Amino acid sequence: MEYGNSIAEQRxxxxxxxxxxxxxxxxxxxxxxxxxxxxxxxxxxEMVSWEFQQRHHNAVLIPIHITQNDFNDVIPDIMRIHNxxxxxxxxxxxxxxxxxAKTLGPQASLVQAxxxxxxxxxxxxxxEIFDGVGCVEAFKRRGIALTDKRIQLxxxxxxxxxxxxxxxxxxxxxxxxxxxNERSTEQMTKLVKQISPKTTVEVGIPRCDDLDILMNASPxxxxxxxxxxxxxxxxxxxxxxxxxxxxxxxxxxxxxxQNCGCVIVRGREMMLGQISRLVDYFLSx
Amino acid sequence: MEYGNSIAEQRxxxxxxxxxxxxxxxxxxxxxxxxxxxxxxxxxxEMVSWEFQQRHHNAVLIPIHITQNDFNDVIPDIMRIHNxxxxxxxxxxxxxxxxxAKTLGPQASLVQAxxxxxxxxxxxxxxEIFDGVGCVEAFKRRGIALTDKRIQLxxxxxxxxxxxxxxxxxxxxxxxxxxxNERSTEQMTKLVKQISPKTTVEVGIPRCDDLDILMNASPxxxxxxxxxxxxxxxxxxxxxxxxxxxxxxxxxxxxxxQNCGCVIVRGREMMLGQISRLVDYFLSx
Numbered sequence: 001m002e003y004g005n006s007i008a009e010q011r012x013x014x015x016x017x018x019x020x021x022x023x024x025x026x027x028x029x030x031x032x033x034x035x036x037x038x039x040x041x042x043x044x045x046e047m048v049s050w051e052f053q054q055r056h057h058n059a060v061l062i063p064i065h066i067t068q069n070d071f072n073d074v075i076p077d078i079m080r081i082h083n084x085x086x087x088x089x090x091x092x093x094x095x096x097x098x099x100x101a102k103t104l105g106p107q108a109s110l111v112q113a114x115x116x117x118x119x120x121x122x123x124x125x126x127x128e129i130f131d132g133v134g135c136v137e138a139f140k141r142r143g144i145a146l147t148d149k150r151i152q153l154x155x156x157x158x159x160x161x162x163x164x165x166x167x168x169x170x171x172x173x174x175x176x177x178x179x180x181n182e183r184s185t186e187q188m189t190k191l192v193k194q195i196s197p198k199t200t201v202e203v204g205i206p207r208c209d210d211l212d213i214l215m216n217a218s219p220x221x222x223x224x225x226x227x228x229x230x231x232x233x234x235x236x237x238x239x240x241x242x243x244x245x246x247x248x249x250x251x252x253x254x255x256x257x258q259n260c261g262c263v264i265v266r267g268r269e270m271m272l273g274q275i276s277r278l279v280d281y282f283l284s285x
Numbered sequence: 286m287e288y289g290n291s292i293a294e295q296r297x298x299x300x301x302x303x304x305x306x307x308x309x310x311x312x313x314x315x316x317x318x319x320x321x322x323x324x325x326x327x328x329x330x331e332m333v334s335w336e337f338q339q340r341h342h343n344a345v346l347i348p349i350h351i352t353q354n355d356f357n358d359v360i361p362d363i364m365r366i367h368n369x370x371x372x373x374x375x376x377x378x379x380x381x382x383x384x385x386a387k388t389l390g391p392q393a394s395l396v397q398a399x400x401x402x403x404x405x406x407x408x409x410x411x412x413e414i415f416d417g418v419g420c421v422e423a424f425k426r427r428g429i430a431l432t433d434k435r436i437q438l439x440x441x442x443x444x445x446x447x448x449x450x451x452x453x454x455x456x457x458x459x460x461x462x463x464x465x466n467e468r469s470t471e472q473m474t475k476l477v478k479q480i481s482p483k484t485t486v487e488v489g490i491p492r493c494d495d496l497d498i499l500m501n502a503s504p505x506x507x508x509x510x511x512x513x514x515x516x517x518x519x520x521x522x523x524x525x526x527x528x529x530x531x532x533x534x535x536x537x538x539x540x541x542x543q544n545c546g547c548v549i550v551r552g553r554e555m556m557l558g559q560i561s562r563l564v565d566y567f568l569s570x
Contacts, residue, residue, distance in 0.1 A: 077362035
């Protein structure tokens with residue numbers, strides 16, 4: 001019997017075909033995930049995987065769709081996958097996820113919520129939240145200063161609290177806070193005063209007649225929710241309007257602001273602002 | 286205040302960068318995985334992900350490293366990830382994995398082992414084994430007929446049983462079977478006689494002096510194991526030698542066969558032979 005048999009021939013026929021076409025995943029690839037419900041709208045799989053590629057780190061970030069009923073059971077077992085090094089948590093898991101972190105980073109300690117968890121070299125899982133950092137970074141990339149500005153922040157959940165703390169570090173002249181949960185507004189009022197003693201802090205129904213910047217970090221306006229997070233028919237064109245919501249890209253709030261000629265800053269920019277910091281965090285020991 | 290604000294400008298600055306660079310994963314990506322211990326040597330992540338890309342199906346196959354102690358607890362929870370549609374099982378999980386399948390395909394029913402499981406449209410998980418199909422396909426791609434050949438098969442574990450059944454369907458003239466487990470040789474003898482009544486079946490210590498094709502499906506020779514799966518110093522150059530082992534690519538058996546001028550067929554070819562069938566299976570309802 002005679003058949004073609006050289007290694008080179010076999011490589012030609014079987015090997016190179018697949019090996020060279022897909023270079024983003026193999027047996028040595030490290031896993032990261034974003035956990036949410038729903039999951040289809042998330043943007044971090046392509047953004048974070050792209051950042052890993054730029055840094056020549058063999059890793060991907062995958063979407064992980066887990067329902068609220070399954071969350072508490074399934075996450076601890078996913079954390080037992082040996083080649084999984086970190087997770088991002090998105091809606092509705094930002095507050096619930098904190099129990100899986102053995103230690104907390106500085107931002108997460110302040111706001112008691114996390115949006116990322118990673119396995120440290122000693123095996124322990126550490127949590128941190130990057131939404132605030134991402135929001136401030138988005139404003140920096142646009143060249144819009146927060147220092148000495150008059151700011152209204154609506155919504156003090158996981159992301160909102162993180163944004164509140166990060167913005168306070170920029171020392172605005174006024175921070176007016178609104179949340180349905182009074183404990184949240186009290187805690188954040190105290191924190192802002194600690195971080196930036198010269199900032200005036202007010203609590204109450206959101207207004208925008210005397211503002212430089214309006215920020216929404218509440219879920220009002222998400223997906224098919226047609227509501228505005230505050231009562232308003234029009235905005236002064238000098239108002240800057242930010243919305244932390246990623247989906248839809250143009251929330252009802254941002255559409256109104258655009259119609260009034262305002263500068264808008266989108267949730268996607270907050271996400272992009274935190275990608276590089278998140279990957280720094282994931283790849284640190 | 287005046288800042289650049291058009292959607293086109295924002296896309297330019299923030300959007301396209303990441304969106305266009307990574308097009309293999311996003312929030313809508315469906316997940317498949319290969320589960321093993323160790324995992325770094327597996328080839329299916331790039332092979333199967335490549336096949337998904339060729340078929341324009343938004344899915345990736347990721348490596349999942351789970352230890353033997355964690356296997357029984359962790360797999361059921363991984364199967365609760367809603368965007369995960371299938372798993373491949375490799376060493377050492379091919380026989381243990383069968384319990385997670387609610388129903389079995391025809392090959393798996395015969396050999397009582399699976400190497401793949403998938404979520405059906407009714408929500409039930411169905412198991413099947415493709416190693417046998419892949420082995421026969423590898424020989425076909427090389428133009429080497431199995432019909433009327435004298436064949437020795439060493440090893441009747443999960444993969445070996447599947448190979449035994451698939452080869453029997455090709456109606457060889459002789460099948461000589463060897464496994465340390467006598468129940469396996471008895472069961473497979475019965476099966477071969479059912480599938481191909483004219484095939485002579487023998488059981489006993491492996492020999493190769495009177496053969497056309499020698500097949501190893503035992504783990505002897507895997508990784509740094511320097512042993513041969515049978516006592517042999519040399520092979521006739523007309524013997525065709527197949528090894529189901531994927532790592533190393535050149536097992537001690539294949540190296541000896543190559544030195545003797547034999548045609549060899551590698552484990553990687555068996556894997557490639559089953560990729561397309563596996564993906565058909567994963568993507569069927």
